[in-house]
Amino acid sequence: MVNKLVFENLRHRPLRTLLTVLAIGLQVTLVLTIVGLTRGLVESSAARNRGVGADIIIRPPGTSIIGMSSAPMSEGMVKFGEKQPHVAIAQGVVMHGIGGLESIAGIDLGRFSSMAGGLRYLSGGPLEQKSDILIDENYAAQRKLKVGNLVDLANQKWTVRGIVESGKLGKMFVDKAYLQEVTSNTGKISLVYLKLDDPKNIPAVIASLKEQLKDYPIYSMEEFLSYLTPGQIPGVTPFIGVLIGLSIIFGFLVVFLAMYTAVLERTREIGILKALGATSYYVMAMLIRETVVLALIGAVFGILMTFAARAAILAFVPSSLPVVMVPDWWPIAGLISLAGAILGALYPGLKAARQDTIEALAYE
Amino acid sequence: MNNPDPILLARDLRKDFRVGDVDVHALRGVNLQVQRGEFLAIVGHSGSGKSTLFNILGGLTAPTSGTVILDGRDLRAMGEAERAKLRKTSIGFVFQKYNLLPTLSAGDNIELARSLAGLSGSPRDPHFEEALEMLGIRNRLHHKPRALSGGEQQRVAIARAIVNNPALLLADEPTGNLDTENSTVVLGLLRELNERIGQTIVMITHNPEAAAYAHRVERMKDGVIIVGA
Numbered sequence: 001m002v003n004k005l006v007f008e009n010l011r012h013r014p015l016r017t018l019l020t021v022l023a024i025g026l027q028v029t030l031v032l033t034i035v036g037l038t039r040g041l042v043e044s045s046a047a048r049n050r051g052v053g054a055d056i057i058i059r060p061p062g063t064s065i066i067g068m069s070s071a072p073m074s075e076g077m078v079k080f081g082e083k084q085p086h087v088a089i090a091q092g093v094v095m096h097g098i099g100g101l102e103s104i105a106g107i108d109l110g111r112f113s114s115m116a117g118g119l120r121y122l123s124g125g126p127l128e129q130k131s132d133i134l135i136d137e138n139y140a141a142q143r144k145l146k147v148g149n150l151v152d153l154a155n156q157k158w159t160v161r162g163i164v165e166s167g168k169l170g171k172m173f174v175d176k177a178y179l180q181e182v183t184s185n186t187g188k189i190s191l192v193y194l195k196l197d198d199p200k201n202i203p204a205v206i207a208s209l210k211e212q213l214k215d216y217p218i219y220s221m222e223e224f225l226s227y228l229t230p231g232q233i234p235g236v237t238p239f240i241g242v243l244i245g246l247s248i249i250f251g252f253l254v255v256f257l258a259m260y261t262a263v264l265e266r267t268r269e270i271g272i273l274k275a276l277g278a279t280s281y282y283v284m285a286m287l288i289r290e291t292v293v294l295a296l297i298g299a300v301f302g303i304l305m306t307f308a309a310r311a312a313i314l315a316f317v318p319s320s321l322p323v324v325m326v327p328d329w330w331p332i333a334g335l336i337s338l339a340g341a342i343l344g345a346l347y348p349g350l351k352a353a354r355q356d357t358i359e360a361l362a363y364e
Numbered sequence: 365m366n367n368p369d370p371i372l373l374a375r376d377l378r379k380d381f382r383v384g385d386v387d388v389h390a391l392r393g394v395n396l397q398v399q400r401g402e403f404l405a406i407v408g409h410s411g412s413g414k415s416t417l418f419n420i421l422g423g424l425t426a427p428t429s430g431t432v433i434l435d436g437r438d439l440r441a442m443g444e445a446e447r448a449k450l451r452k453t454s455i456g457f458v459f460q461k462y463n464l465l466p467t468l469s470a471g472d473n474i475e476l477a478r479s480l481a482g483l484s485g486s487p488r489d490p491h492f493e494e495a496l497e498m499l500g501i502r503n504r505l506h507h508k509p510r511a512l513s514g515g516e517q518q519r520v521a522i523a524r525a526i527v528n529n530p531a532l533l534l535a536d537e538p539t540g541n542l543d544t545e546n547s548t549v550v551l552g553l554l555r556e557l558n559e560r561i562g563q564t565i566v567m568i569t570h571n572p573e574a575a576a577y578a579h580r581v582e583r584m585k586d587g588v589i590i591v592g593a
Binding site for chain 1: 468
């Protein structure tokens with residue numbers, strides 16, 4: 001019967017129920033979208049790195065896993081890499097940041113294509129002029145760019161020469177030498193990729209490189225990809241922590257207001273229940289149960305809204321915000337909404353439970 | 365003369381409370397005895413203390429001093445939780461404003477009382493089935509209170525009050541919100557319940573015509589029952 005009472009209470013005030021569910025749902029959507037975005041950024045980065053086709057990565061000394069957008073290494077490192085036993089192809093790339101998380105990749109198209117197995121052109125073709133640029137399909141869709149369009153990046157005008165399938169190194173490719181020139185980084189690169197004659201030789205080559213280049217972070221591609229987690233992006237873990245805290249506070253406030261109003265509205269009904277013999281515990285438990293139902297429906301609603309949010313984000317900014325669904329976070333987001341909701345229901349619940357029966361029955 | 369086995373016994377009941385800066389002595393030594401199966405009306409004007417007496421007899425509040433024994437149990441010695449337990453098993457309430465939960469159907473309002481008493485799912489007392497027929501609301505049980513007339517709502521409230529076979533049915537101005545026709549029906553039903561299934565009833569009213577349906581009438585004034593009135 002208490003379940004029926006809870007259900008009928010929710011049904012009796014449809015607007016309040018709907019608004020509360022919507023607010024809790026938004027809280028869940030926010031958490032899932034932010035977490036999905038951080039994971040999406042990392043996953044797309046991992047996919048693009050895998051797409052390079054390299055077996056070993058040499059990064060500049062003192063750089064983090066995710067850090068990019070500078071060219072602090074000498075291009076001589078490529079030649080050094082090429083001379084190592086079992087190295088089939090070596091290439092150096094320049095990653096030049098253009099704001100936010102975006103960067104332009106300066107590549108030697110021939111070497112890059114050899115290592116990556118070639119770029120797949122969806123329209124247009126390879127770089128021809130120094131100021132040509134290749135862009136991936138997502139960036140083209142987001143910026144509504146077509147072959148032949150001019151695009152202004154890094155204080156330069158670039159002509160879109162081709163649109164390529166996404167998933168290899170970056171979203172924008174230009175000639176490495178020209179990028180070095182226009183960014184005053186002549187002779188400098190950001191990364192060195194090595195492809196070996198046989199993957200079995202990876203451990204031996206890495207050991208040899210580490211012996212010779214003591215300050216350089218050197219990884220096999222598999223090891224590098226295993227480090228690519230949201231936690232490796234500077235500030236992401238505390239950011240998600242703050243987000244969860246804010247979500248709990250948001251849920252607390254929403255449910256507090258909703259349940260406080262509900263308790264005031266239902267003062268007389270609470271008096272009736274207590275007159276019929278309902279204990280303070282029963283009244284409190286009824287309101288908490290109602291809150292739990294609201295939080296659970298809100299969580300489900302929030303998950304559904306996350307699908308809609310993702311679809312909208314991918315429709316408008318598929319390149320900048322590669323948000324993914326994170327089903328493993330659904331129960332966590334549900335628990336976050338539940339925690340906020342229960343905290344929000346405690347005071348109204350106690351107020352209801354402590355209601356004087358006679359005063360409550362006299363309430364108009 | 366005192367009956368050796370009254371279902372309700374009140375001795376020297378006093379209730380004092382404070383309203384703002386004023387001390388109110390709502391009950392000033394009420395003595396009352398109700399026999400099992402009796403239909404008693406307590407009549408008094410506004411401010412006579414009859415509602416306070418109703419609240420104490422119903423276990424809704426504790427007296428300042430004095431004794432109330434209902435069906436062998438002393439209410440004064442009980443805490444809030446024990447009084448709540450007593451209310452769900454031994455006392456049925458009929459209020460002036462019906463006090464049905466608006467979110468539940470009439471039938472669910474009745475079931476709620478059974479559920480609170482821990483009787484949900486068990487077969488209903490045959491006396492209750494008889495009473496339900498008598499109340500004439502069997503075909504109205506699926507309706508929400510807002511779809512029922514005042515008379516129907518009060519009949520549902522009576523059904524809810526007796527569904528757990530309480531030792532005492534307490535009615536507070538049960539016809540206060542009803543027109544003459546429905547008042548007559550409700551009072552007649554209370555009397556019939558008393559006579560046919562032996563339900564003990566204490567009814568509080570300011571209306572002498574309503575009180576006339578009871579077997580016995582006690583009058584209250586200034587917080588006491590007037591002896592020999």
